[in-house]
Amino acid sequence: xxxxxxxxxxxxxxxxxxxxxxxxxxxxxxxxxxxxxxxxxxxxxxxxxxxxxxxxxxxxxxxxxxxxxxxxxxxxxxxxxxxxxxxxxxxxxxxxxxxxxxxxxxxxxxxxxxxxxxxxxxxxxxxxxxxxxxxxxxxxxxxxxxxxxxxxxxxxxxxxxxxxxxxxxxxxxxxxxxxxxxxxxxxxxxxxxxxxxxxxxxxxxxxxxxxxxxxxxxxxxxxxxxxxxxxxxxxx
Ligand SMILES: O=C[C@H](O)COP(=O)(O)O
Numbered sequence: 001x002x003x004x005x006x007x008x009x010x011x012x013x014x015x016x017x018x019x020x021x022x023x024x025x026x027x028x029x030x031x032x033x034x035x036x037x038x039x040x041x042x043x044x045x046x047x048x049x050x051x052x053x054x055x056x057x058x059x060x061x062x063x064x065x066x067x068x069x070x071x072x073x074x075x076x077x078x079x080x081x082x083x084x085x086x087x088x089x090x091x092x093x094x095x096x097x098x099x100x101x102x103x104x105x106x107x108x109x110x111x112x113x114x115x116x117x118x119x120x121x122x123x124x125x126x127x128x129x130x131x132x133x134x135x136x137x138x139x140x141x142x143x144x145x146x147x148x149x150x151x152x153x154x155x156x157x158x159x160x161x162x163x164x165x166x167x168x169x170x171x172x173x174x175x176x177x178x179x180x181x182x183x184x185x186x187x188x189x190x191x192x193x194x195x196x197x198x199x200x201x202x203x204x205x206x207x208x209x210x211x212x213x214x215x216x217x218x219x220x221x222x223x224x225x226x227x228x229x230x231x232x233x234x235x236x
Contacts, residue, residue: 152186
């Protein structure tokens with residue numbers, strides 16, 4: 001299992017790389033839940049990751065990026081995704097407002113056909129029962145999504161306060177059985193690490209819980225990042 005950490009600057013990227021985080025998520029954290037980070041800033045972070053990869057050729061680092069909580073048009077979506085692929089982003093995370101909207105299905109399929117790795121982010125508010133989860137996951141797997149994750153839109157409460165462990169366990173198992181790379185995130189604090197790691201997702205996603213005052217718009221704290229990566233090492 002890995003930990004994914006959302007970063008919004010080069011210093012934050014350096015911080016997570018030096019703490020051995022292997023899933024680096026480019027995200028604007030000042031507003032929204034899945035806001036897109038400025039492209040030039042994203043480029044600078046990718047440059048930093050490339051330098052790190054050269055110095056650590058055995059480190060298997062994946063860079064993901066969010067493209068916004070919603071989208072103005074099909075053409076804008078295409079540009080948002082392609083521009084990030086062009087600078088070296090490995091995986092694109094799509095919000096439910098986009099991947100579940102039939103208007104965007106053709107452009108999403110274009111990228112999937114090209115074997116671009118897309119993660120469908122399920123909003124925790126919509127993860128309501130096993131039948132719904134099962135139906136959604138089958139649809140995503142049949143459409144050839146690379147991965148799936150649950151995340152929250154409001155960050156005041158952790159994911160575990162919104163969805164039972166039993167249902168999260170079902171979600172992880174069902175996603176894995178369909179060969180979807182599966183993650184759990186949403187206002188997670190270090191206290192939730194053990195109970196969620198026990199469900200064996202491919203990764204746990206963090207931001208708020210690793211920041212000053214546990215607020216995602218605030219800077220990441222190096223000591224908390226090291227704590228979470230040491231928990232990953234101890235768990236694996
Ligand atoms: O994908 C991971 C998210 O950025 C986690 O952010 P959060 O901990 O603020 O919900």
